[in-house]
Structures are given as C-alpha cells and as structure tokens.
Amino acid sequence: MSDDKTKQGRDRKFIARGEPYEVRHFADTHxxxxxxxxxxxxxxxxxxxxLDAAAKAMKA
Structure with a gap:
C-alpha cells in the first residue's frame, strides 16, 4: 500500500518532541x-x- 500523497509535507510544520534528531536539528538551526x-x-x-519565531525573538 502506498503513502497518502494528500498528506505530503504536513510533518514539516511540526517538530516531533520525542525525536532527538528533530530537537537537535532545531537547536542547531537556531x-x-x-x-x-x-x-x-x-x-x-x-x-x-x-518555535522559529520564539527562537528568533530570544536572539533579538
């Protein structure tokens, strides 16, 4: 069974708190x-x- 193409890209709007690599990527990015x-x-x-807005506001 193939992936549902209508849901493509939705995950990029969120950071998975339970996934260390996603938290690390967010931290490294900012x-x-x-x-x-x-x-x-x-x-x-x-x-x-x-989160991007909050991280940028902290740096300002």
Whole structure:
C-alpha cells in the first residue's frame, strides 16, 4: 500500500518532541542548546512556525 500523497509535507510544520534528531536539528538551526530547544518546545508547543519565531525573538 502506498503513502497518502494528500498528506505530503504536513510533518514539516511540526517538530516531533520525542525525536532527538528533530530537537537537535532545531537547536542547531537556531544556534541554541538542546536544553533551550526543549524548553521552547515545552512552552510554545511543537509548531515549527511558532518555535522559529520564539527562537528568533530570544536572539533579538
């Protein structure tokens, strides 16, 4: 059975908190520690858009 093509790309809108490689990638992208990345995810949820904004706001 093939993948559902209508759901393509939806996962990129979220960061999987339970997947260490995704948290590490987010932390590396924003040049922050993994601990801080986990804290942001806990505070703002797993929406990549909200987390990107929060990380950028911290640096400003």
């Amino acid at each position: 040049d922050i520690s993994i601990e801080l990345a986990e804290k942001l995810i806990k505070q703002h949820g797993n929406s990549r858009e909200a």
